[in-house]
Amino acid sequence: MMQLDLARKLLPEARELAGLVSEEWSETYNMTDHCAEICVNDRINGEVLPIAIIKSDCSFDDRRLMIKAPVLLRAMVAIIEASFAEIRRLQPTEDPQQAERRARTGEPRPKDHAAECAMKCNNQLFRRFLTEKKGVADVTDGERIAVSVRQLLRVDKRSELNHDAGARNRWLDLRAEFEAWRGHNNG
Structure with missing residues (x-):
């Protein structure tokens, strides 16, 4: 690959x-x-x-x-x-006051977990992880993968990963599990 x-x-x-x-x-x-x-x-x-x-x-x-x-x-x-268009669409919009505060304080832009999740769903190794570790049966179709990941994370929309702390933590746990699996499988 x-x-x-x-x-x-x-x-x-x-x-x-x-x-x-x-x-x-x-x-x-x-x-x-x-x-x-x-x-x-x-x-x-x-x-x-x-x-x-x-x-x-x-x-x-x-x-x-x-x-x-x-x-x-x-x-x-x-x-x-x-895929790029979808990632751009999923990027959270920041209100002008937050953007101004960030610019003043030098605070970094918040992580876009929804976009990160969308990108992972297009990753062949992540798809293999979903099959082997999470029992996702069909990883050939992007929409089926998205549905399976939303079910795993117990969210209706990926955008919840940017706004709901519980959803974000479930995503971070799934991502950490994937990274550990990838390290173990030399991916």
């Missing part, structure tokens, strides 16, 4: 490429050269243009990934953008 720091560094390039690559690629067979090719459709004249040769010893899964690369890249960037 890729390290998060490296993924963060690559994200701007992924965003850029997602907007530049062809809409989708297809596979054809070149009868003259007797080889499979990855092709794109020219947007102007509709001509099918080869962009890569697929060697005969290329596995089915690698071939499938190459052909679907543009669509998969755009899908992953869209999911990331939606």
